[in-house]
Amino acid sequence: MASLPSVAVTRTPKSESEFRKYSASFLPSEKSPSVSYQRSTQLDGVSEARCLDFREALSFIREGTKVESAFYVPILQECIDKKLVSDAQKIHAHIVKTGAHKDAFLMTFLVNVYAKCGTMETARKVFDELPRRNVVSWTTLMTGYVHDSKPELAVQVFREMLEAGAYPTNYTLGTALSASSDLHSKELGKQIHGYSIKYRIEFDASIGNSLCSLYSKCGSLECAVKAFRRIRDKNVISWTTVISAWGDNGEAATGLQFFVEMLSECVEPNEFTLTSALSLCCVMQSLDIGTQIHSLTIKLGFESNLPIKNSIMYLYLKCGWIHEAKKLFDEMETISLVTWNAMIAGHARMMDFAKDDLAAHQCGTEALSIFLKLNRSGMKPDLFTFSSVLSVCSSLVALEQGEQVHAQTIKTGFLSDVVVGTALVNMYNKCGSIERASKAFVEMSIRTLISWTSMITGYAQNGQPQQALLLFEDMRLAGVRPNKITFVGVLSACSHAGMVDEALDYFQMMKNEYKITPVMDHYACLIDMFVRLGRLDEAFDFIKEMDLEPNEFIWSILIAGCRSQGKLELGFYAAEQLLNLKPKDTETYNLLLNMYLSAGKWKEVSRVRKMMKEEKLGRLKDWSWISIKDKIYSFKRNARSHAQSGEMYELLGNLHEKAKSFGYEWEESLEVTDEEEDADEEKALTSIVYHSEKLAIAFGLLNTSNAVPIRVTKSISMCRDCHNFIRIISLLSAREIIIRDSKRLHKFINGHCSCGDFGTLI
DNA sequence: CTAGGGTTAG
Numbered sequence: 072m073a074s075l076p077s078v079a080v081t082r083t084p085k086s087e088s089e090f091r092k093y094s095a096s097f098l099p100s101e102k103s104p105s106v107s108y109q110r111s112t113q114l115d116g117v118s119e120a121r122c123l124d125f126r127e128a129l130s131f132i133r134e135g136t137k138v139e140s141a142f143y144v145p146i147l148q149e150c151i152d153k154k155l156v157s158d159a160q161k162i163h164a165h166i167v168k169t170g171a172h173k174d175a176f177l178m179t180f181l182v183n184v185y186a187k188c189g190t191m192e193t194a195r196k197v198f199d200e201l202p203r204r205n206v207v208s209w210t211t212l213m214t215g216y217v218h219d220s221k222p223e224l225a226v227q228v229f230r231e232m233l234e235a236g237a238y239p240t241n242y243t244l245g246t247a248l249s250a251s252s253d254l255h256s257k258e259l260g261k262q263i264h265g266y267s268i269k270y271r272i273e274f275d276a277s278i279g280n281s282l283c284s285l286y287s288k289c290g291s292l293e294c295a296v297k298a299f300r301r302i303r304d305k306n307v308i309s310w311t312t313v314i315s316a317w318g319d320n321g322e323a324a325t326g327l328q329f330f331v332e333m334l335s336e337c338v339e340p341n342e343f344t345l346t347s348a349l350s351l352c353c354v355m356q357s358l359d360i361g362t363q364i365h366s367l368t369i370k371l372g373f374e375s376n377l378p379i380k381n382s383i384m385y386l387y388l389k390c391g392w393i394h395e396a397k398k399l400f401d402e403m404e405t406i407s408l409v410t411w412n413a414m415i416a417g418h419a420r421m422m423d424f425a426k427d428d429l430a431a432h433q434c435g436t437e438a439l440s441i442f443l444k445l446n447r448s449g450m451k452p453d454l455f456t457f458s459s460v461l462s463v464c465s466s467l468v469a470l471e472q473g474e475q476v477h478a479q480t481i482k483t484g485f486l487s488d489v490v491v492g493t494a495l496v497n498m499y500n501k502c503g504s505i506e507r508a509s510k511a512f513v514e515m516s517i518r519t520l521i522s523w524t525s526m527i528t529g530y531a532q533n534g535q536p537q538q539a540l541l542l543f544e545d546m547r548l549a550g551v552r553p554n555k556i557t558f559v560g561v562l563s564a565c566s567h568a569g570m571v572d573e574a575l576d577y578f579q580m581m582k583n584e585y586k587i588t589p590v591m592d593h594y595a596c597l598i599d600m601f602v603r604l605g606r607l608d609e610a611f612d613f614i615k616e617m618d619l620e621p622n623e624f625i626w627s628i629l630i631a632g633c634r635s636q637g638k639l640e641l642g643f644y645a646a647e648q649l650l651n652l653k654p655k656d657t658e659t660y661n662l663l664l665n666m667y668l669s670a671g672k673w674k675e676v677s678r679v680r681k682m683m684k685e686e687k688l689g690r691l692k693d694w695s696w697i698s699i700k701d702k703i704y705s706f707k708r709n710a711r712s713h714a715q716s717g718e719m720y721e722l723l724g725n726l727h728e729k730a731k732s733f734g735y736e737w738e739e740s741l742e743v744t745d746e747e748e749d750a751d752e753e754k755a756l757t758s759i760v761y762h763s764e765k766l767a768i769a770f771g772l773l774n775t776s777n778a779v780p781i782r783v784t785k786s787i788s789m790c791r792d793c794h795n796f797i798r799i800i801s802l803l804s805a806r807e808i809i810i811r812d813s814k815r816l817h818k819f820i821n822g823h824c825s826c827g828d829f830g831t832l833i
Numbered sequence: 834c835t836a837g838g839g840t841t842a843g
Binding site: 186497 | 834835838839840843
């Protein structure tokens, strides 16, 4: 995208906030006490004076002096800002005592105070006792319910209001529209749209803005844009809403185009527009435009705006500009919980974009240490924090940290949140603790599509395909509509169980009953299934018949199957197809190399090596991690630098000997890893290559009690030899061993693995 | 009294 058009900066300092509007209505009389109560307009950092003034004003009220209504407003505003419900109650009592409660305007404001503080029962009570009701009081109550996530009550109040014969304003209808959009009810929204026509305010910006946002939330992007186009005087909010609408519906690039259009129409963006635009850059990972918007925010005078700083920091994290992000973070003199959350979530997202698993692991570890700092800072984590942290624990297979977070969510009451609950279910699933996952799932009071999908996938990944399918039927009975991700779980369950007929039935159900277009992952599950069953020809037929061009992953599955079943001809064909795709992944090349090496095809070996050089691919990095208590230990292939290295190798040696009597035979894997690193680690000491997961397991066996499973993550796929060996270790040591490698989860129990022994490509 | 920054499943 081209550069942004430049904006003429004619910015005046931001005017005093909302309370001025109110206080202007209450002209102070001469009898008012002469306390000068100046509310600071600074967003960040509460000055001491301001606190003092607030306390002074409060003590003045406590003394019981009769004051003018105007005196209460700024103090109540402070109660709103800081959610000081008990102070508000004291003021309320004072108002009643001195007879000021006859002032309908003041009491309406009090409804607003209780509503904003999230105490809707009291707000409703004050509202019911109002001497006079007007549109503002009705609207205030509605807004309160919307903010309190009770849109159905907001709609009920709206009905009451209409029955009472009050005329709604643009604000009322706007709020009613927000309620409909929270209810995801396009129908209700349309009815309210009708009212706006009836009251002749349909072209009003606030109506159009709310309509735009409603349609966007209901997934009707086209209607949203239409609503935007119909607005007569588009204001900055209209633009912000439509820009976000594009972004929320997966069209970030067009959203940015609208942002540019807005600038070229000389509408000056505000902080909300800028944060929206920045979040679009986040989605697109566009540092280029992001940095331009960053400078625009400075030009427009928002450099000290906290939400904007948070967004920029998050953007830099997501684009992997970790040092810039850290610099911003360190330079911030005031930070909010959102800042912490953005840091944690940013590191969590960076795990997905990290160049390899080693880097990803470091991001995750960093995220956990940021969470620790947040807890120490005295600030209280919220549902956003917990969801992110739990997802980090899942990725790291850090069960013990996850358990601690679980305890904290119970203590703080955030476990009742669906998203947190789902993240918890997912954490236990990813740590291979299926029993606790299912317990957490059962205990949820509400379940979303994502919760069901997470649990179904969990069963599939943990080697309980039957349970996965049963749960899928429960989900359908509960009236929850599966999406394409749910079907990835269902199909992979069938694949694991080798249930060909069921798999094909579910595939048809997905296409016909749910009208879901298959994506690559669905085909991958089915092809994987045929390969597992040794039905390579059928797998190949399926590849030929599918509507999508097979990708690297599909060919890799086929090659792995061909290799293990000695069908070299088909394997070579698949390899040619794979090479044409010029994969960017070291592991994929490694698979090819191994296939050609074991077949003695030296010409192809050197060709693959050459291609790897051309693609500037590094060597495989074989790292494993194990999390014990609140520490994560890392192990590199053949490493001998650990304090316990001696014991670890001794233990492994013994286990190797014992394993032989169980039919285990050393099987050399021809892998290409970092040769220099191997040389460093005194490879010459032994002819056996110790892959990193063996070391991690040995460390785990030495340092954990017999009762707990051993949980390891690994940066690349396990090789067949390690897989065979670990299967036997699980038998010999009577320990459950859970390994998540770069491809899948392996849960070894009593000599068996949940992947059905088809989880290894090398 | 309408708008914003941070969250979960492959």
